[in-house]
Amino acid sequence: MALAAVAAVPALVLAPPAAADGEPVPLxxxxxxxxxxxxxxxxxxxxxxxxxxxxxxxxxxxxxxxxxxxxxxxxxxxxxxxxxxxxxxxxxxxxxxxxxxxxxxxxxxxxxxxxxxxxxxxxxxxxxxxxxxxxxxxxxxxxxxxxxxxxxxxxxxxxxxxxxxxxxxxxxxxxxxxxxxxxxxxxxxxxxxxxxxxxxxxxxxxxxxxxxxxxxxxxxxxxxxxxxxxxxxxxxxxxxxxxxxxxxxxxxxxxxxxxxxxxxxxxxxxxxxxxxxxxxxxxxxxxxxxxxxxxxxxxxxxxxxxxxxxxxxxxxxxxAVLPTTRANAEARPEPARMPHTTAGGTRDRALLLGGGALCVVLLIGAAMVVVPLGKARGWRPAQ
Structure with missing residues (x-):
């Protein structure tokens, strides 16, 4: 489809501007x-x-x-x-x-x-x-x-x-x-x-x-x-x-x-x-x-x-001072993240330390019994 011109009247006559003495200037x-x-x-x-x-x-x-x-x-x-x-x-x-x-x-x-x-x-x-x-x-x-x-x-x-x-x-x-x-x-x-x-x-x-x-x-x-x-x-x-x-x-x-x-x-x-x-x-x-x-x-x-x-x-x-880029859509907030609890870790460390200390005590007790007996027999194996 070809483009067509838009029909129009030859001229437009509008209210003319006013002159300094108040009379219109018929332009x-x-x-x-x-x-x-x-x-x-x-x-x-x-x-x-x-x-x-x-x-x-x-x-x-x-x-x-x-x-x-x-x-x-x-x-x-x-x-x-x-x-x-x-x-x-x-x-x-x-x-x-x-x-x-x-x-x-x-x-x-x-x-x-x-x-x-x-x-x-x-x-x-x-x-x-x-x-x-x-x-x-x-x-x-x-x-x-x-x-x-x-x-x-x-x-x-x-x-x-x-x-x-x-x-x-x-x-x-x-x-x-x-x-x-x-x-x-x-x-x-x-x-x-x-x-x-x-x-x-x-x-x-x-x-x-x-x-x-x-x-x-x-x-x-x-x-x-x-x-x-x-x-x-x-x-x-x-x-x-x-x-x-x-x-x-x-x-x-x-x-x-x-x-x-x-x-x-x-x-x-x-x-x-x-x-x-x-x-x-x-x-x-x-x-x-x-x-x-x-x-x-x-x-x-x-x-x-x-x-x-x-x-x-x-x-x-x-x-005018305009933003360098057009405004973007509001950023979606990051999901809330709860901090990791440290209670479990503390308990595990306490148990580990307690178990280690018990082992040391048992070893020392055993040594206190075994060492004197060994010396008394001259470290000969028991019959």
Whole structure:
């Protein structure tokens, strides 16, 4: 059974962030896919006036005192990443056609991962010192393709990416994707993906399709699967069939960059939450380069803020002191052992000593009788 793309509306329109004077800033919405007659994404003319809520939620100002992701390459497998965007200038390496992003989703996600400040009103990513390796996992309209994504994961691992972000969700048989993830893990690359689609699947009648299904590649056990939460920490209802995610991260009402210029867009969904986790993984891999991909995943999960789904905390992921090994089951107690009694041994020794003393007395008594008689006869034998 071939993998299929999860149907979604072209864009999500959410409540925009408030400006300094209390009036909303109408940021253009981020698109996940395009219609055939849509035009390619261009620069936004709007900018958010306030610092994104995600910075404090992830404790990024404190995290940047320790790590900015330098020396780590994050692969972005999505709609492409526009190399010309100022916030990523000079840090994007594109494979094939991935240097162009007509949809804008891949560039937005790459900005959440690694955008650097270019002015007073720019949005900074989680790991602004990281490098981006762009790979196309969709067609030009943003429709994902399983073969493209699987090959993208393998290529990213071969190119030395320490973190591999997959921004798309597919359904069906994910055997090829599972094999690609195993290949990446063998090369010490950590794969991060959304646990569910950004928009609930719809049936032919336009109504939500609530049939349970498997979502790939997040269903692969070695992938860090991520779901989104908003500023209040609340999460949308889980998509039918989605496995329990590994982490929750900021993904609702998220402000990010476009394919060019310094303007901002507004987006929402688990794919954006996964981008934040990929950025946090880059921070950890830069700060603690001796950790393996599996150890980085464990650190992010165990250092997260405790909740029904642990909430990503980038600073805690950098600083938490974790046990060197996972807690084992409580050791079974040794059976009680009674000390050996010494009473029997003491009695035996007393009897032995007493018997020996009696023998000595008898021998001495016998000698006292026999010796005088022997002397009297001159030791001649008796008749």
């Amino acid at each position: 253009p919405p981020l698109r996940l896919r395009m219609a055939v007659d849509d035009t390619c994404a261009t620069a936004s003319t709007k900018t958010a006036e306030l610092l994104p809520w995600t910075h404090q939620a992830l404790q990024l100002p404190r995290s940047w005192q320790l790590s900015r992701g330098a020396g780590v390459t994050v692969a972005v497998i999505d709609t492409g990443v526009a190399a010309r965007t100022p916030a990523l200038k000079g840090r994007v390496t594109a494979v094939g056609e991935a240097g162009e992003d007509c949809v804008g989703h891949g560039s937005f996600a790459a900005g959440l991962i690694a955008a650097a400040a270019t002015g007073p009103k720019t949005v900074t990513g989680v790991a602004p010192g990281a490098e981006i390796l762009a790979l196309r996992g969709t067609d030009a309209l943003g429709n994902p393709d399983a073969a493209r994504i699987a090959q993208g994961i393998r290529t990213a691992a071969d190119e030395g990416a320490g973190v591999v972000y997959v921004g798309q969700v597919l359904t069906g048989d994910g055997e090829d994707l599972a094999d690609a993830v195993a290949y990446a893990l063998d090369k010490d690359a950590l794969v991060v993906a959304p646990a569910a689609p950004d928009v609930a699947p719809q049936g032919a009648d336009g109504r939500p399709d609530t049939r349970p299904r498997a979502y790939w590649p997040a269903r692969v056990p070695d992938v860090v699967s991520v779901v989104d939460h908003g500023p209040a920490g609340t999460r949308p209802e889980a998509a039918p069939g989605a496995l329990a995610p590994d982490l929750s991260a900021p993904g609702d009402a998220v402000v990010g960059i476009g394919v060019e210029g310094d303007g901002h867009f507004l987006g929402s969904g688990s794919s954006l939450a996964a981008a934040h986790v990929a950025g946090a993984a880059a921070l950890v891999r830069s700060y603690l380069p001796g950790l393996s991909a599996a150890e980085v995943a464990r650190r992010l999960q165990e250092a997260a803020y405790p909740d029904s789904v642990p909430r990503l905390d980038a600073y805690a992921g950098l600083t």
